[in-house]
Every structure is written in structure tokens, then in C-alpha cells.
Amino acid sequence: MKRRTLIAAALAASTVMAAGAAVAQDGIEIVYIPKNTGNPYFDSIVAGFEDGCAELGCTFSTTAPATPEATSQIPFITAQIQRRVDVIAISPNSPDALNQVLDRARDRGILVLAVNGDLVGNEEHRDAGILPVDFTKTGPNQVELLGSMIDYEGEIAILSATTDAPDQNTWIAAMNDVLENDPKYENMELVATVYGDDEPQKSTTEAEALLQTYPNLRGIISPTTVGVAAAAQVIQSAGVADEVELTGLGTPNQMRPFIKDGTVEAFQLWSPYNQGWLAAHFAVGVRNGDIEIAPGNTFEVPNLGTVTIEDKNVINTQAELTTFTAENIDDFDF
Amino acid sequence: MSGLGSFFLRRREAGIFVMIVIVALIVGAIEPRFLTLETARIVALAIPLILIAAMGQMMVLVARHVDLSIGSTMAFSSIVAGMMFRDLPEVPILIGVFVAIALGAALGTLNGLLVVLFRLPSIIVTLGTLSLYRGLVFLVSDARQVDPQFIPRSLISMSQTSPIFDIPWIVIIAFAVAFATYLFLGHTRVGRQIYALGSNPVAAPLRGIKVVPITLLVFTLSGALAGLAGVLYASRFGYVNPGITGVGFEFTVIAAVVVGGVSINGGVGTVLGTVLGVLLLGMVSVALPILGVSAFWQDVFNGAVIVAALLIDRAVRDRSVRALAQARSSA
Numbered sequence: 041m042k043r044r045t046l047i048a049a050a051l052a053a054s055t056v057m058a059a060g061a062a063v064a065q066d067g068i069e070i071v072y073i074p075k076n077t078g079n080p081y082f083d084s085i086v087a088g089f090e091d092g093c094a095e096l097g098c099t100f101s102t103t104a105p106a107t108p109e110a111t112s113q114i115p116f117i118t119a120q121i122q123r124r125v126d127v128i129a130i131s132p133n134s135p136d137a138l139n140q141v142l143d144r145a146r147d148r149g150i151l152v153l154a155v156n157g158d159l160v161g162n163e164e165h166r167d168a169g170i171l172p173v174d175f176t177k178t179g180p181n182q183v184e185l186l187g188s189m190i191d192y193e194g195e196i197a198i199l200s201a202t203t204d205a206p207d208q209n210t211w212i213a214a215m216n217d218v219l220e221n222d223p224k225y226e227n228m229e230l231v232a233t234v235y236g237d238d239e240p241q242k243s244t245t246e247a248e249a250l251l252q253t254y255p256n257l258r259g260i261i262s263p264t265t266v267g268v269a270a271a272a273q274v275i276q277s278a279g280v281a282d283e284v285e286l287t288g289l290g291t292p293n294q295m296r297p298f299i300k301d302g303t304v305e306a307f308q309l310w311s312p313y314n315q316g317w318l319a320a321h322f323a324v325g326v327r328n329g330d331i332e333i334a335p336g337n338t339f340e341v342p343n344l345g346t347v348t349i350e351d352k353n354v355i356n357t358q359a360e361l362t363t364f365t366a367e368n369i370d371d372f373d374f
Numbered sequence: 375m376s377g378l379g380s381f382f383l384r385r386r387e388a389g390i391f392v393m394i395v396i397v398a399l400i401v402g403a404i405e406p407r408f409l410t411l412e413t414a415r416i417v418a419l420a421i422p423l424i425l426i427a428a429m430g431q432m433m434v435l436v437a438r439h440v441d442l443s444i445g446s447t448m449a450f451s452s453i454v455a456g457m458m459f460r461d462l463p464e465v466p467i468l469i470g471v472f473v474a475i476a477l478g479a480a481l482g483t484l485n486g487l488l489v490v491l492f493r494l495p496s497i498i499v500t501l502g503t504l505s506l507y508r509g510l511v512f513l514v515s516d517a518r519q520v521d522p523q524f525i526p527r528s529l530i531s532m533s534q535t536s537p538i539f540d541i542p543w544i545v546i547i548a549f550a551v552a553f554a555t556y557l558f559l560g561h562t563r564v565g566r567q568i569y570a571l572g573s574n575p576v577a578a579p580l581r582g583i584k585v586v587p588i589t590l591l592v593f594t595l596s597g598a599l600a601g602l603a604g605v606l607y608a609s610r611f612g613y614v615n616p617g618i619t620g621v622g623f624e625f626t627v628i629a630a631v632v633v634g635g636v637s638i639n640g641g642v643g644t645v646l647g648t649v650l651g652v653l654l655l656g657m658v659s660v661a662l663p664i665l666g667v668s669a670f671w672q673d674v675f676n677g678a679v680i681v682a683a684l685l686i687d688r689a690v691r692d693r694s695v696r697a698l699a700q701a702r703s704s705a
Contacts, residue, residue: 076617077512078519078615078617079519079617080521106621203670234669240610240618240619241420245416245420245660245663248416249416249660249663252410252413252416253664253666266618269611269612270611296521297522297523298522
């Protein structure tokens with residue numbers, strides 16, 4: 041299992057790295073380790089890094105395990121420490137499994153950035169966290185979007201990724217919080233939170249079970265790209281788009297057919313590209329001594345304006361989620 | 375010893391059949407909604423890919439080999455078919471299906487060649503090609519997924535529409551494959567030779583069985599069926615991702631086949647048993663979420679059902695062996 045993962049990932053990585061290595065010759069070397077290969081979402085972050093480095097003259101490469109398991113990134117981080125890169129940007133698969141190996145990287149003077157997802161509760165093991173959006177607003181934004189589709193009334197369910205996915209768990213906690221405490225949502229009842237493990241078959245079965253177990257279900261929130269696509273397919277197959285509203289976090293390319301045929305009215309996300317773009321500018325700024333990492337400090341990023349370093353060295357790429365509907369989906373290609 | 379019931383109970387499949395009934399009754403008692411046609415539809419849609427690949431895996435196991443590479447083979451066929459639909463949209467779907475099957479067959483033949491040419495254990499060969507083929511998936515696709523907008527609508531509707539009795543096409547195809555496998559294994563000379571080879575590989579050549587062609591054949595069929603499962607994957611899920619498609623698929627399939635009474639020591643196994651094994655595991659995978667079993671416990675229950683099914687199977691087999699011995703000694 042492990043061996044297979046390594047070989048597959050190495051093969052995949054070698055092609056990607058060969059492409060990335062052509063970008064620049066000297067200066068700062070940045071490597072980005074996404075959760076896993078083949079995930080179109082992370083390709084957009086990579087594109088942001090590439091364009092950023094093309095502009096700033098840094099060297100960029102990317103490498104990743106084949107599967108998003110808690111520990112699968114460790115050998116990749118170790119390899120980059122041995123390569124003596126200047127910056128490791130990583131979208132962590134686990135909030136705590138990487139602590140030791142990231143500490144080792146930082147001991148060697150490598151700048152460690154959590155990108156897209158943070159080491160929640162273990163922020164001291166990275167230098168800064170570059171997040172897509174103010175994550176405290178993700179859960180409430182999703183509840184509000186679904187609420188507006190179902191007139192703030194009825195049974196709803198959540199279809200998540202794995203039980204230990206740190207980002208999803210943060211958002212789900214926030215969803216639970218607003219559903220319980222905000223009177224606006226008092227007529228919305230969360231009847232189930234289920235986990236599709238970011239696997240198409242499992243996500244599909246869980247979504248089908250939701251429809252069957254809760255005949256009065258009015259809406260599903262699936263804050264994960266695999267889950268929301270699987271749930272959309274289930275709702276489309278079952279022909280219940282009129283009865284059950286679906287929203288979640290998805291990529292425009294993945295969700296386009298479901299928006300076009302009316303299965304899904306709206307879903308949300310942020311710009312993964314901008315995260316890569318921002319991370320490249322931030323990393324180079326820190327390395328050159330132009331940016332000092334401390335809460336309250338600000339810096340400028342072309343196209344994004346003034347960016348503030350917040351508490352726990354968190355940097356939010358944008359404030360609110362972007363909502364995709366039939367009107368604007370064709371403006372995006374990722 | 376007469377009557378349909380006793381005939382059935384003396385068959386090897388009795389244990390697994392009992393298990394299916396027990397699970398259905400227990401789950402139905404806790405959650406009556408489980409015993410509905412809607413659940414049957416969900417189960418039916420959860421198993422076609424597994425069932426198709428299980429037919430191939432079963433033949434490989436009967437020949438006393440194993441094919442661990444099917445998940446990657448499926449992914450390779452799936453991604454190439456998907457890329458074809460994306461880059462050459464005017465190509466008819468049937469061509470895509472054919473290409474997927476042919477590519478799967480080619481990868482399967484390569485497995486078989488490595489096994490017969492170098493006399494390597496198939497478990498090692500296919501462990502290697504499991505990685506190799508997954509690597510090829512990333513290479514040919516440039517690690518990029520084929521998005522839903524490129525999968526032909528008519529292919530997707532094979533998992534949604536039905537020609538008869540509301541049974542989706544994809545389910546009918548899977549059972550047609552199972553029936554064809556049944557005819558092939560039980561009613562052709564080559565089919566019977568697969569059993570003979572697996573029961574005693576040493577004696578097989580002495581009995582005039584051509585070991586090399588038969589070995590190549592089972593691996594080719596396993597690959598071809600994994601390839602068919604690959605294009606149906608695109609139909610079922612509506613997109614093909616190089617990193618997700620078919621990961622861990624081999625474990626699901628082998629578990630179902632073995633639960634269905636196919637021996638990993640070769641020579642033993644039936645299509646009916648394999649179908650029941652797939653059905654049982656599919657049923658459990660649907661029952662757990664409907665019962666609201668927490669995600670933490672689902673793996674535990676899945677594993678427990680596999681072990682229980684194997685124990686029941688063993689008990690039934692021991693009893694029939696004893697009965698056979700008794701019948702002989704009294705004769």
C-alpha cells in the first residue's frame with residue numbers, strides 16, 4: 041500500500057517537477073506539497089505559485105503523495121529538507137501528524153507555510169498559515185446559503201470528507217454553532233452529519249442513505265469537492281432536485297453540469313489560484329526581509345491589495361466565500 | 375435428503391446465503407425502512423463495478439493466482455476512456471467502451487506474461503503492476519482529472535435509466551457478465567480446465583492442460599473486466615480522477631470474492647457464491663449508513679461481517695465434508 045503510494049506519487053511528481061523546474065534559475069526555492077496528486081483544486085494553487093514565481097524570479101516545484109492520508113506527506117517533506125529548499129508550503133493532511141517533521145524543517149532554517157488548510161491547534165509548528173478565506177465565516181456562509189434556498193425551514197444534513205479532516209471539522213463546528221444559537225436558523229434542524237471519506241462510492245452511498253433515511257430532508261451541505269459532486273449526482277439520479285437543495289464547496293469545473301441542468305442552484309468556494317499567488321509573494325517577501333511575520337503587520341500583493349497578518353500568523357486570502365451560480369460560473373475555469 | 379431446501383443447504387453457497395438473510399433481518403428489525411425497494415436499488419447501484427471485477431478475480435483465484443492490480447487497471451482504462459471522450463467528443467461511446475476493455479485486457483496480459491515468463495508469484499507481480507499502472511494513470515493524464523462536463527450524457531444515463539423493471543443498465547450489464555462467466559466456467563472445456571489447473575498445477579500439464587495459455591487467459595480476462603468496470607466508473611460517478619479512481623478497489627473485490635467461498639488456494643469457487651459475496655458486502659455497506667452507524671464503527675462492522683461470513687462458510691463446509699465421509703463409509 042505504502043510502496044504503491046510512493047512509487048505512484050514519485051512518478052507523478054517527477055513529471056510535475058520537470059515542468060516546474062524550468063521556471064527560474066537562482067534565488068529562492070519554493071516547494072509546494074498539496075494533499076494529494078490529481079486533485080484539480082490544488083492544480084489552481086500550483087498555477088498561482090507558478091505565476092507568482094515567474095514574476096518574482098523564484099524557483100518553484102510541487103510534489104505530493106497519491107493519497108491524502110494523515111502520514112503520507114511525511115516522506116515528501118523529508119525529501120525536501122534533504123534537498124535544502126528555502127520554503128516548504130504544504131496543505132496538511134493532518135493537524136498533528138506532521139509536527140515533528142515540520143519542526144525539523146524549521147530547525148534547518150526552512151520557512152514552513154501551511155497553505156489552504158492550517159495545523160489547527162498546532163500553529164507553533166509552522167511559520168504562517170495562508171488560508172483561502174476567513175475560515176470562521178465558512179460554516180456560517182454555507183448555512184446561510186442553504187437557508188436562503190429552503191426558506192430557513194426544514195431538516196438538513198451534512199456530508200463531509202473524513203472524520204478527522206481538520207478544515208471540515210472546523211467548519212462543521214461553526215455550522216452547528218450558528219444553527220443552535222442564531223434565531224434566524226431556529227426552524228432548520230440538522231438531522232445527520234455523515235462522512236464519505238472523500239471517496240466517490242462511499243460519498244454516493246452516504247448521500248443515498250441520507251435521502252432514504254430522512255424522507256423530509258430539505259437540504260444537504262457538503263463542504264468537500266468529492267462529496268458535493270457525489271451528492272449532486274445522487275440528487276440528479278433520484279430526480280429530487282425540487283425537493284432537496286444541495287450546496288457545499290465545489291470547483292466550478294466539477295459542478296458545471298449540475299448548475300446548468302438545475303440540480304444545484306448555488307455553491308461556494310474561494311480562489312485557490314489567489315492563494316498560490318499570495319503565498320509566493322509572501323514567501324519571497326519574508327526571505328528577502330521585506331516582511332516580518334508578526335500579527336498586525338501588513339504587506340502589499342499585486343492584484344490583491346493590502347494583506348494583514350492576523351492572530352496566530354494567519355493570513356486570509358479573501359474575506360468571504362465566492363458564490364457560484366448559473367450567472368457567473370462560466371467566468372471561472374478551475 | 376430430498377427437497378429443494380436440503381439441496382440448497384448442501385451447496386457451498388448456503389453459508390453466505392444464510393449470512394445475507396441474517397443481516398437483512400437484523401437490519402430490517404432495527405430500521406424497517408431498510409427492507410424496501412429503494413434500498414434494493416441503492417444496493418444494486420453500489421455493486422456493479424465490484425461484481426464485474428469480481429468475476430475476473432474469481433477466475434484468477436480459481437487458477438491459483440491473484441490479481442492485485444485491478445484497481446489501477448480500472449483507473450487506467452477509465453482515465454484513457456475519459457480523456458478520449460474529452461479530446462475526441464465525436465467518437466461514439468461504444469468505441470470508448472471497447473478501448474477501455476482492450477486496454478484492461480492488455481494490462482492483464484502483461485501481468486500474465488510476467489507470471490508465466492519469469493515464473494514469478496502473481497501476488498508479487500501484481501503488487502508491482504499495481505504501482506506501475508497507477509503511475510501510468512498519472513503520466514497519461516498529466517495528473518489531471520477528466521471533469522464531469524466531458525463525460526457523455528448518454529454514458530452517465532446508463533447508471534440512471536433502465537430498459538426494464540426500473541433496473542439500471544449498469545446493473546443489467548454486471549449480471550450479464552456474471553451469467554456469461556457462469557456459462558464459460560461451467561459449460562466450456564477451457565472453463566473446466568481453469569479449475570483443473572488451480573486444483574493441481576503440478577498434475578495439470580500431465581493431463582493435457584496447456585498451463586501457459588490458461589494462465590494468460592485468466593489474467594487477460596481479469597484485466598478486460600477491470601477495464602469494463604473502468605468505463606462504467608465514468609458512467610456511475612460522472613468524472614474520472616487519477617488519484618481517487620479505483621484506489622483500494624482490489625481489497626473490496628478480493629474480500630467479496632473470498633467471502634463468496636472462492637478459495638485462495640485455487641480450484642474452488644462458483645459464480646453464484648461470488649455474486650452472493652458481492653451482494654452481502656454491498657448490502658452491509660448500504661446498511662451501515664442507513665442504520666446511522668457512526669463513521670468510526672463502519673470499518674469495524676465491515677471487517678466483522680467478512681470474518682463472520684468466512685467462519686460460517688467454514689462451518690458449512692466442514693459439515694458437508696463430514697457428511698460426504700459418512701456417506702462413503704456407509705456405502
